Amino acid sequence: MKIDVDIDKFTGGYKIIFPISEFKEKSDYKMGIQIIRCFSNDMELDPELEVEDMQDILDKTEELQKLFFTVEISEEGIEVDI
Numbered sequence: 001m002k003i004d005v006d007i008d009k010f011t012g013g014y015k016i017i018f019p020i021s022e023f024k025e026k027s028d029y030k031m032g033i034q035i036i037r038c039f040s041n042d043m044e045l046d047p048e049l050e051v052e053d054m055q056d057i058l059d060k061t062e063e064l065q066k067l068f069f070t071v072e073i074s075e076e077g078i079e080v081d082i
Contacts, residue, residue, distance in 0.1 A: 002022060017068050032054055033047070043075055
């Protein structure tokens with residue numbers, strides 16, 4: 001899975017950009033969740049995401065006719081931006 005990751009050198013937070021074209025099968029959804037979990041663990045956060053949650057995010061992204069969605073992870077929490 002190809003993603004883009006930016007690290008904020010001041011806060012240590014992460015910005016992960018997921019192109020929706022990378023999600024074709026259920027295993028891709030699970031991989032996206034694992035990627036989010038890996039970065040979240042660094043901040044001692046538990047994203048509590050399920051495949052259905054990823055499907056909802058992708059559905060909303062497609063509905064808004066966007067090509068990607070962004071997950072921002074910081075000490076303050078996890079935020080999905082479409």
